[in-house]
Amino acid sequence: MKRLAGYDLNGWRDLAIRNWLKQPGEDDETGRRVQVSGGISSAIVALGANEKTPQPYVGGVQALLAAHGCGPAWGSLGEAWRRRSVLAALGDDSTGEQIAASLIAMAPSPDIAVLAIADTGDVSELDQERLLHALKLVGAQRRLLVWRPVLAILAMADIDKYPDRSRIGIISHTADGFSTQILTLRQGEVTAPERRDAGRKHRSQAWGLAHLRERAAEQLLKTLHLESTEDIACTGLIDALALGETPIPTPIRIDEGRWRAFAPLTSLSLPLTLSLPAGCFPAALTDIFCDCAAVKLDTPLATQSAITLAERLSQHLGLEVLALSEGDVASGAFHAAERIQHDQPIYFDFLPQVSTIVEGKEGAENHNLIGADELLPAGKLYRSPTPARFAFQPNQEAIEVYLNKQGAQWPRLANIQLPEPARTATVVELTLEQQPAAGRARLMLQAQDEPLSYLVDWNDAKVIKQSWHALIESLQPQRPVVLDRLVLPSGIELWEGYGRRHKGLSTLLQQNVKKDSPDWKALADCATQRFMGQYAVDSDGNLPRKIQKRDTQALDEMLARAEREMRLRIKSQVIPDNHPLRFATWTFKRCPESLVELLMDALGAQVGGHPLIRHISHRMLVYQGIGRVLRDKDQINQVISHLLHLPIGRWKRDQTACMAFLLSRTDEAPRLLDKEQIDFLSKVAEKRLLEEVGGTYQVGFVNAPAFTAGLLRFRLKDPYALVLGADPSADRLASGLDAVIKDLAEKRRQQQRLERHYQLLKDVREALEGSAKHTNLLTRIWALEDE
Secondary structure (H helix, E strand, O other): OOOEEEEEOOOOEEEEEEEEEOOOOOOOEEEEEEEEEEEEOOEEEEOOOEOOEOOOEEOHHHHHHOOOOOOHHHHHHHOHHHEEEHHHHHHOOOOHHHHHHHHHHHOOOOOEEEEEEOOOOOOOHHHHHHHHHHHHHHOOOEEEEEEHHHHHHHOOOOHHHOOOOOEEEEEEEEOOEEEEEEEEEEOOOOOEEEEOOOOEEEEOOOOOHHHHHHHHHHHHHHHHOOOOOHHHOOOOHHHHHHOOOOOOOEEEEEEOOEEEEEOOOOOOOOHHHOOOOHHHOOHHHOOOOOOOOEEEEEOOOOHHHHHHHHHHHHHHHOOOOEEOOOOHHHHHHHHHHHHHHOOOOOOEEEOOOEEEEEEEOOEEEEEEOOOOOOEEEOOOOEEOOOOEEEEEOOOOOEEEEEEEEOOOOOOEEEEEEOOOOOOOOEEEEEEEEEOOOOOOOEEEEEEOOOOOEEEEOOOOOEEOOOOHHHHHHHOOOOOOOOOOOOOOOEOOHHHHOEOOOEOOHHHHHHHHOOOOOOOHHHHHHHHHOOEOOEEOOOOOOOOOOOOOHHHHHHHHHHHHHHHHHHHHHHHHOOOOOOHHHHHHHOOHHHOOHHHHHHHHHHOOOOOOOEOOEOOHHHHHHHHHHHHHHOOOHHHHHHHHHHHHOOOHHHOOHHHHHHHHHHHHHOOHHHHHOOHHHHHHHHHHHHHHHHHHOOOOOOOOOOHHHHHHHHHHHHHHOOOOOOOOOOOHHHHHHHHHHHHHHHHHHHHOOOOOOHHHHHHHHHHHHHHHOOOOOOOOHHHHHHHHHHO
C-alpha cells in the first residue's frame, strides 16, 4: 500500500494526516488514518556545529521540546541562530531543508504528499518552488501544493449533497485579519471545486492572529510580572493563549542550574469574549457570500474559540458560518493524495494570465501566452496553444521579450544576449508551460533555423514601471497621419439670403411649397450655391442650428414632392429635366431613399438606356449625385464595385469625383477597399493628376487631388498603408503629384491664385510621407472650389 500524507503546515497549529504508523522495532502499520501534531507555535532547530553549517535541522514536537536556541542559560546550544519559527520560515526565502524538517517530523517519506498553501497572494511562485523542493526532500515521489480553501471543501463530509455549480465560501483566519475565497463545485466522477480567482485579503487589526498574539504577550507580561517575553519565548505559552488553549505549567531554565516554573493561566481576555461592535469585522465581508450554498471558517483557534468566532461572523454576515474542525485542512490534503493515487480530479484552477508583445500588422500588439479564461485540472501541464513569434534578423545579438503577468504591479523586460550574432533571418518562438500552484511558468525561447534555446526568467527580468497598455503604445512606430473625414458645412446665410440677387432658400421654399408647379430649377440652383465655403445643407444632411422650424418642414415637404415628381415623370416617360432630382441630391444625405435607388438604377447606363440619362452630360448628375447622397454601406460597396470594374481609360472627372466624394466623406468607403484595389486606384489617381498638367487648374481640377488625398484614408483600415518609399502605390501617387507640383511651381509666378493649389498639393505629398501639418487637408482642398 502506498504511503499517503496530507500536510497543514502553517506555523500556528501544524498537523499532518497519514495512513501509516511506525512502531519501534516493528513493521509499519498501514491502512488507517493517523493524525500527527507538529505543535502550536512550531519551530525548526539547527543541530549543526555553527551558523555557517547549521544542518541538519529538526522540526515538529521534537523541536518544540529541544533546548536549542532557548537563550544563554543553555550555553552555546541556546544561541538564537539555532531556532526559528515555522511561521518565519514560511514567510521568507529560507531553504527547503528547514521546511522539510518540519514535514518529516510529522510524516516522513510518503509516496504521495499534498501540502496546503494559503490563498492570500502571499505565496509567490518562488515560494511554491521552495515548498515543492521541501516535499521532494521529504522523499515524496508524487507531490502537489493545494490551496487551503480547496482542501477545506474536500474535507466536507457532505460535499456530494450540493448540486452542480453550487458555490461554497471559505473564510480563512490570517495573521492580519481574514481572507476569503468562493469556489464552485463541479459534479462528475467525483465532486471537485473550481477556482477562478485568487483569494481576497480583508485586514482587521482586532481579529488578526498577530494582534491576538500581541494581546496574549501583554497579558502574560502583566500576569507573570515579566519585563520582556525573552524568558518564555520557547515555551509556546504566548501562542497557546492567543489561540484560546489552556497553557500547561512550563519550567524555564533561567541560568545554569536554576529553573523557574510559571503557573498556568486559566484564560486570556481575547477579543472573542469581548462585546466588540460588528464594525470590528472588515466591512467588505458583508456582501461576498450572498449566493453561497455554505460558508466555512478555517482558523487555528481552539475549538470553542473557533465556534465563538464563527457565531460572531454569522451575526455580522446574516448567514450561517460553520467552523472547520481541527485537522480538516490536513484531512482535505490527505483526501487529495487519495485522489492522486486513483487519478481523480482534485480541483480545477485558473492560471494567472501571462502576455508578451509581438509585432503585428498594426504595430506592437498584445499576445496572450495564457488566456484570460484558462481552467485546467490541478497537476496538469498547460502549454501555450499559439506561441508568440518574433522576427530575428541576421547579425542580431540580443532579443528583447516584454512580459506581463496577472497580479504583478508592473510588466518586465527580459533582455537575452546571444553568445554569437545570428547567421540568418529566422523566426523565434516563445512558448509557456505551467501547472497550477507549481511555481514559475517555464518560458521557452526557441529559433527555427538557429541553435537557440533559452529559458526566460520573469524574476531576472527588468521591472518596467509603466502600465501594460502604455508600454504597448510606447512601442508603436509613429503611425502615418489619417486625414479627417470631410463634412462640407452649412450656413444660415444660404437660407436668409446674401447680396442683392440671392433671395435665400427660406424664401424660395415658402414660395414654392404653395405652388402646384414649383420652380425646381430655382430650388436646385439655390441648393447648389456655396457662400464662404458653406451650403444650405451640410454634406451629412444636417441643417444650420438657427434654422426655423417652418423652413425645416418646408424643406422636407419639397423633398417629398421632388420624390413624387420624379416618379411621375419616369412613369409618364415625360422628363423635361432633372431639376427635382438635382435639388434633392444637393441636400446630400437628406435625399429621399427612393431617389437614391433611382440614381443607383441609372449607374452605368448608356445614353438613352435609362430615363435619367438622355444626354451624355446627364451622367454627371448620376455619378456626382451618388457620391453626395450615399449613406448605406451596401450601396457604397455596390458603387465602388462598379467603379473598380471600369477600365482606367474610362475614368473621367465624374467617376473620379464620385470616388473622391465617397472616400473623403464616409468612413465606410476606405474600409471596404483592399490592398489590390488601392493599387488599381493609385494608377487611376496618377493618370488623373497627369491629365491636369498643362491645364488651367479651374473647374473640376479639385477632384483629382481630392481623390488622391481620399485614398490616404485607407489608413483607417491599414494604418501603415500608402507611405512613400514603403508602398509602390504611394510612390505612384507621388509621381503624379510631383508632375502637377512642378507645373504649378512655374505657373504660380504669373497666377497668384495658383499659390494655394501649389501649397495644398505639397501638403498632400507630405501626407504621403506619413506626416501632415493639418489633418483637415480634405476640407482645404474642397475650399479651392470657392476660387
